[in-house]
Amino acid sequence: MSTATLPRILTGVPANGFISFAQHEAIHGAMPVLSRSRHDNALDLELTESGLRGQGGAGFPTAIKLRAVARARGRAVVVANGCEGDPASSKDRLLLERLPHLLIDGALLAARAVGARDIVIAVGEHATHAERAVEVALSERHDLRSGSPRVRVVIVPHGYVSGQENALVNFLNGGPAKPTAIPPRVFERGVGGRPTLVDNVETLAHIALIARHGAAWFRELGTTEEPGSRLVSVSGAIAYPGVYEIESGAPLSALISAAGGVTTRVQAFLLGGYAGTWVHPELGLQLGLSDTQLAASGATLGAGIVVALPTSACVVAELAHVADWLAGESAGQCGPCINGLAAIAATLQGVQHGTAGDAPLEQLARWASLVRGRGACGHPDGVAQLVASALSLFAEEFADHARHGICDGCARRRILPVSSPLARRFAA
């Protein structure tokens, strides 16, 4: 930890509209040209030393991924992933709609480092202003010359799993935005069969700054294992919900203070969104927001999501509602996910209404562990994590509901958001 200043990425974020290229360069300076030869890849070196990890939820070291793509056979493609499927996350949308030049810089730098001539900026369809912001930003880039990579913007249909990298690549290749079997990994065979670097848009924004200021600068903030800053979407019973840039490892209490504090008593914080973990507020506020520090509580920050659940809300009703939505967000391809998530969702509804059969909580715990690792993507694992952590933190509430059915809190408006697709599928 140090006295290095924040914000970094969010410097000069406009309250409305999006930043111009002139403003962007005035804030951050011109994008550097980094050397790249067979044995000297300056961006690779800086990223390795910086310790930057992917900000899309998995937290994989960015340099390792970049190197794998650079070394793979064939002309690479770079995909800036701004699909952001978790309804409690809004950081990617903010970057796309307000600060598009940072992620464009990052994509251009990454493209140079892996030798890519094509860049795809993938935008979730819920980010309604993103396409225009990015298109206008691209038109302002007088630094894009004839030799620069081609950049195209693609709108990706709504879906919790459509931003999963295989699903996204499958969509870009003309298929549905659904996960595919692994292997092949996208770094070997991705868009158009070519090696593909899929990086979250926030990761690319960090790359833009690391390329300018270097790894040592990046490490002036954060912890040894997880250096730098990161964006966190804060919502729920919070005075000023929104996207905050924090020092990696900063305590949750500091983030909550920055967001104006909680508006009422909080019964739990949800960390890491809908593949995340519930933590008790007293414990939670002390926790350092880095995956290393959170690991002791079995939690991660995922894509950088914090939701404060007020005591007025019924956690059983909230979970039943979200689990039902998540079951519907299954791509419908893998049996354990289709059946397991549906069973979990139905049983949670039964528990909420006090109509579930014998030992429903044991059944839920069993299904949660049964679905883990049994799908083409991590969706069942995420739901299992969310449900198992709720069952352990709120054992009393669930037992109460299983016996007595709905409570006063059940009737209140839900706190946890779910996104509504433009059109619901009519199941055949």
Add this chain to the structure above:
Amino acid sequence: MPLELRINWIKCDAHGMCAELFPELIALDEWGYPILDPRPIPPELEAHARRAVAACPTCALALERVPRRPR
């Protein structure tokens, strides 16, 4: 290098042949989808594993030699 069973969950259609032919390490869940025992396949059971792989009607089951992963 140890042998490992790998399931392509998108292809798997719950025919259940694998559990029938290799019950030592494959069970079925209540919907008929396989549950793999995470233990490495003992050499004396490799023939059973191969039979299960060969019998899968959707070719969802594969047997792979996996290098021991770092970590």
